[in-house]
Amino acid sequence: MPIYEYICHECQERFEKLVRQSQNAPSFPACPVCDSTNTERVMSSFAQGGATGVDPAAARAEATQHERMASITPKKQIDKWRSQRSKKP
Secondary structure (H helix, E strand, C coil), X not given: CCEEEEEECXXXXXXXXXXCCCCXXXXXXXXXXXXXXXXXXXXXXXXXXXXCCCCHHHHHHHHHHHHHHHCXXXXXXXXHHHHHHHHCC
């Protein structure tokens, strides 16, 4: 049974799912966070270079968190842009 990586288009959660190869298995599993079935299988990243003492699941979770945080613009920055924009003639 392969483990596939999915992304939820409703809440942007990335998750892994152990998928049974049978006719009854859903082709798009429900998101574990929001239960949406609007999910898509994505290409999984994999570690290269051998063991370094880092847990791959922890490293992947940290990378995912960094991606989420990079996509969120802080409110202070948005307010700064708005104030600069309103000052222009």
